Amino acid sequence: MSAQPQSDRRQPVSGVQKMTPSEAFVETLVANGVTDMFGIMGSAFMDAMDIFAPAGIRLIPVVHEQGAAHMADGYARASGRHGVTIGQNGPGISNCVTAIAAAYWAHSPVVIVTPETGTMGMGLGGFQECNQLPMFQEFTKYQGHVNNPRRMAEYTARCFDRAMSEMGPTQLNIPRDYFYGEITCEIPKPMRVERGAGGEHSLAAAVELLAGAKFPVILAGGGVVMGDAVKECQALAERLGAPVCTGYLRNDAFPASHALWAGPLGYQGSKAAMKLIAQADVVIALGSRMGPFGTLPQHGMDYWPKEAKIIQIEADHTNLGLVKKISVGICADAKAAAAELTRRLQGKTLACDATKAQRGATIKAEKDAWEQELDAWSHEKDPYSLDMIDEAKAEKPFSGGKYLHPRQVLRELEKAMPPRAMVSTDIGNINSVANSYLRFEEPRSFFAPMSFGNCGYALPTIIGAKLAVPDRPAVCYAGDGAWAMSMVEIMTCVRHDIPVTAVVFHNRQWGAEKKNQVDFYNRRFVAGELDNPSFAALAKDMGAEAIVVDKLEDVGAALKRAVDMQMNERKTCVIEIMCTRELGDPFRRDALAKPVRLLEKYKDYV
Secondary structure: OOOOOHHHHOOOOOOOEEEOHHHHHHHHHHHOOOOEEEEOOOHHHHHHHOOOHHHOOEEEEOOOHHHHHHHHHHHHHHHOOOEEEEOOOOHHHHOOHHHHHHHHHOOOOEEEEEEEOOOOOOOOOOOOOOOOOHHHHHHOOEEEEOOOHHHHHHHHHHHHHHHHHOOOOEEEEEEHHHHOOOEEEOOOOOOOOOOOOOOHHHHHHHHHHHHHOOOEEEEEOHHHHHOOOHHHHHHHHHHHOOOEEEOOOOHHHOOOOOOOEEEEOOOOOOHHHHHHHOOOOEEEEEOOOOOOHHHOOEOOEOOOOOOOEEEEEEOOHHHOOOOOOOOEEEEOOHHHHHHHHHHHHOOOOOHHHHHHHHHHHHHHHHHHHHHHHHHHOOOOOOHHHOOOOOHHHHHOOOOOOOOEOHHHHHHHHHHHOOOOOEEEEOOOHHHHHHHHOOOOOOOOOEEOOHHHOOOOOHHHHHHHHHHHOOOOOEEEEEEHHHHHHHHHHHHHHHHOOOOOEEEEEEOOEOHHHHHHHHHHOOOOOOOOEOOOOOHHHHHHHOOOEEEEEOOHHHHHHHHHHHHHHHHHHOOOEEEEEEEOOOOOOOOOHHHOOOOOOOOHHHOOOO
């Protein structure tokens, strides 16, 4: 009997039919367009896994399940489609919790499939048994627990629908014995929620505020990226002559080449954006929560405009007014709302029209000043952040050149970044400083762990993004501490032909936390030093290419060479950059204070 054509495999069965629960599960995946999944094989779902290939579904085996869930996150964020991850019940599933939490704060439509201990063994303390629903409860928008094999397709479909409608991860929990047997069911068709432009009263109130605004500013958040609303945001900005600040780690929400682009707010963001939004009398928060970490004082500036009227446009009504006091809340799709506001403002005389040219000059002046500062900012200016290695050793600390200043390196990487590049960043000191230098021209280009801030994020996430959009260059940034947590996924790149470029900043420390020991604990360094091997050598051992950079003039050339290998030779390359130990501004100045010691034995530790 001949094999079924691939095109036919991608068509789900129609009508009510007899099938196994495994077939119902897989057919529902097909109905939702799933072609790729990430995970590690396991007996808990082997009956379904056996028919992935004939259904046109590729399971990408990873090294660690946390990496699998991060890959699903990157896949979803780059493509706008579902990212799917699966693993063995118990330890395999529990390994995914951190990555699902990161996807939750990125509003990423990841579906995690969690096969569970069989129903006849639950509660007996059997092998790899645990209660898998509570561990994901805080980080999922919906949890579907298959409580009868005949409901397999129903719950599977609902998890996929809810991930898209609720804009976040969902969990499909399946007792492992429920994959077997015979059922009669129909495969549900995907349902998608269509959101409108907002209510009439709220739109009218927003137009009234904007009509009287003299210095309007747009804050473009994740909703602009996820809602494909960049063009509509741009049209609204141009009508108002409003500078556009992007939300924290949402640098791809507005094209950086546009005259009205001001850069990102938040930690290590753009001073131009902060100085411009400080002048606002009306702020349009388009698809933004205005999260607390993304609006903290930075660069010595408490820039958030305290007296400004705020128009917040959010698809999730529970976010309206949640963080900041707002004047108008519009529950709407960012794209539709921006287009409708622009339409309503056409032909109207606005207070900001008379000062549009002057405002444009102000925007340009602030951006130019910030660029000049970045050009001159070759190292941290804080005297307490000077490099902590011995000066004599710094002259030639290893076989090669000198350690390089992180800001110089980041500027050179920015200049060499290829068009249409997708970039993921890990958490950490140098990665956070990179927020000042990463600029993009299109959405779905920048992936960071957002508010969850977990290490080990960047590499697996960019692997997922590359698989989703293989024609775009894929680059990740990671510090040496975070890199060590996920670098084994280089083997996944090599094994499964998913070429990416990784930039590793080798500065031999946990820099972000170490900065707190500088500022608050009198430079008493505890547990912050890292004695690392050669990451380039390790990359080569895993089958990848590697480049060590210890000269500033080689930074850009290394990135270009690595991306060329990725795009034209299908090779993964790790660029190991030898960096100084200089430290940026602390990221949690709000959460620390000078210590007070009450016990006599600790009196000297202040």
